[in-house]
Amino acid sequence: MKLKKQISPDIDYVSVFGVHDSNLKFIEKLLEVKIYPGDSEIGFEGKEENINKAFQLVQSLINLSRNKSHISHKEIRLLFEQYERDGSYTLDEILTDGLITSKRGKKLKPKNLHQLEYIKKILNSDLVFAIGPAGTGKTYLAVGTSLHLLHKGEVDRIILTRPVVEAGENLGFLPGTLEEKIDPYLRPLFDAIKEMLGPEELKYYLETQTIEVAPLAYMRGRTLSNSFIILDEAQNTTTMQMKMFLTRLGENAKMVVTGDITQIDLPHGKESGLKQAIELFKEVSGIEIFEFTQEDVIRHGLVKKILEIYREKENST
16 A cells, blocks of 8 residues: 655654664664655555554654654654553653743753653553663652642642661761751752752742652651652662552552662662562562663763773673
């Protein structure tokens, strides 16, 4: 079957079609179709169902190209897989509108389709484990998604927590007020929120306990309903702490558990609660385990190189 479909003439053809039409050739292999690009229309040859999928994919590349100049084959494959799963949130909605707009007027958007997959897992699941190296956005995007749902009225509060591993969670033995004691450990979470909210809005949310930032020890004995709860640095929880945390999940609540299982700071002989949980729950329906790799690192370009060099050294010893 042969079909011609209209496309917008106002596009970046290299971004959409790829250098020497490499993106279109990749789609041809994915869907077993032939594609014939033109200025304002595009021709397809193959099964009708596959032609329609290929056209949807090209349309998504056009929308994606408005946010970025280079689209990789990995992203095209992820985009294709996303359409195959037909999630309840469209790709273009999050890519175009973003999750929230920061205090500087910048829209918080996923920087690649792997990050987009992660956001969609959070939106469509009640419990998500996100593992991977620093700089992949696993905590930052979880915070952004929590604010997105708070602003939409889908949750009433956000709770951000971390294990205070260096102090053994024995905060009572540290000098100073509670705020002074926990500030060094929870500062990265505050920094993420501050990037997204203005000072007045943040102050209001903290004063009304709409946003709560607290060490993991303060979660004991609570049932967290109508809440979005993020456990950061979860690789440094013990197995008992992880069990305690996960069983806090209440009605209409979401949990995101983030960590890097290659960076465990627990005393020798202590098993990581995150590591155990991933093994225990990897086949459980309703629980998502999402993995980032060095390829997903978004920070300064040197961060990826630094991580690779350390990884090579660790593998050689």
